[in-house]
Amino acid sequence: MRLLLVEDEVEMARALMAVLVQQKHIVDHMTSIENAREALLSNVHDAVILDRQLPDGDGLALLREMRDAGDKTPVIVLTAQNEPGERVDGLDDGADDYLGKPFLADELMARLRAVVRRSESYISKVFAEGNVEIDLDHQELKISGSVVPLTRREMLVLQILARRIGKTVLRATLEEAVYGYDDEIQSNALDSHVSRLRRKLADAGACMTIHTIRGIGYLMKGT
Amino acid sequence: MRLLLVEDEVEMARALMAVLVQQKHIVDHMTSIENAREALLSNVHDAVILDRQLPDGDGLALLREMRDAGDKTPVIVLTAQNEPGERVDGLDDGADDYLGKPFLADELMARLRAVVRRSESYISKVFAEGNVEIDLDHQELKISGSVVPLTRREMLVLQILARRIGKTVLRATLEEAVYGYDDEIQSNALDSHVSRLRRKLADAGACMTIHTIRGIGYLMKGT
DNA sequence: GCAAAAACGTTGCAGCAACATTACGTTCAA
C-alpha cells in the first residue's frame, strides 16, 4: 500500500517508517499540514496516518479539509492521550479510527488493514465484463459503477446468462433455474422477465445484450 | 461481538454466558468439540473461548484443527490449573491467550478485548459516517453526539448493516448473525427488529436509512 | 412468394407473497 504519514516528531516518525517499510508499504512522510495538503492532491494514498500535534496546527484541521472536499481516504488519527474528549473530536471530524500513544506496532498495522479493507468495497464480484458487474454476494447488478435495481427473478435470469456468457442457454434450463422442477409454468412469465431485464440493461447503458436464439433459448454477449 | 463459548460444565457456562451477554455480546454456546467444529464453519465469530476438558476430548485438539485449517479467529483457552506446562501447550498450539480457573470476569473481558483488538478480523473500534457513530467497544450508537439506546438485537442488526454499508445484506445473513444456526426462527422477529431500529434512527435524526431489497435483504446507506 | 402458423416481445393489471407496523404475552434479571 501507499501511505501518507503526517508526523513531525522525529523519533516517532522514524519508528513508524521502519515498521511500515518493513511491511513492504510505500510511505510518503510529511512533517506539516501544508506539505501534507500538497501531497494529498495526488490522491494516490490508500490511507493517511495523521498526528494531531503539528508545527502549523492541529491535524484535525487537515482532516476536516479533506472531508469537506469529499476526500474519503481512510484516516487514522494519532492522539497523545487517549482522552474520551479528544477521541470524539476526531470521530466527529471524519476519522476512521484513532490510536492513542503509546501503541504497539502490531495494533497500528491491524487498524490500518481494517480501515483500508473497509474503504475498499468488499470484493466478491464473481462476474465482471465491460461496464457490467454482478455481485453474487450482495445480489446486486452494477453498470458503469452504479447499482441497477433488479427483482429477484430478473437477477436469477441474469446470473444464469452471465455465467454462460457467449453460450446459448436452453429455455428449459432457464425455466428450471428460475422456477422449480415441479413448479411448472403455463404462461410466458420467463419471456416477461427477459423483456424487463433487457429494458433495464439498455436503460442503464450496459455493454451487453441478450440475444434470442429462436426455438432454443437465449444468449448473452458483449455488444 | 459474536463469541463462541465451548464449555461443557453447566455452572461455569451459565456464569460465563451471564457475564458476556450482559456486555451485549452474542454468545453461541457449544458443549462438545464436535458441535463447536460445526459452529466454526460459519466463520462469523470474533473470538472463541475454549475449555480444555470436554466430553469428547481436549479442547486443544480443536484449536490445532482450526490453525491447521488456516482459521485465525482469536482463541482464549481456559485451563483448570494455571500450570506453566499447560500454558505453554496452549500457546504452542496457536492460542492467543490462556486463562487459569478460577478467574475474575473482569480479567476475561480484558483479555477478550485485547485479543480481539490484536486480530485483524476486528474491523475497527468505531464506525463513523455522517452523524452516525457506532462504538463497538462500548456497544453504543451515537447520533449527532448523543447516545441512542439500542437493545442487543437491534445493535447486532445495525452492526451487520453498517459493516457492509452501501451493500445489500442477504436476509439469511442477518438471520444467521442475529440468531444461532440451530436457533431457527419461525416468525418475523427480524422484521420487528428492523422496524424498531428504523424508528430509533429516524427519531434521532440519523443521516442513514435502512432500505428494503424485496426478496433479497436489506441495505443501509446515507440519505 | 405468400399466407398462416409458430415463436417471441411488450405491457397493463389483478392477486398474492413479502414486508411493515403495532400490540400483547412471556421471560428473565434487577
Next chain:
DNA sequence: TTGAACGTAATGTTGCTGCAACGTTTTTGC
C-alpha cells in the same frame, strides 16, 4: 415485583410476478 427485551401474531401495505391480450418477427407449408 417490576420493567425491559424479545418473540409471536394480527393486521395493514407494497410491489413483484404470473397471466393474458395483443403486437412483432421468423419459420413453415404450399
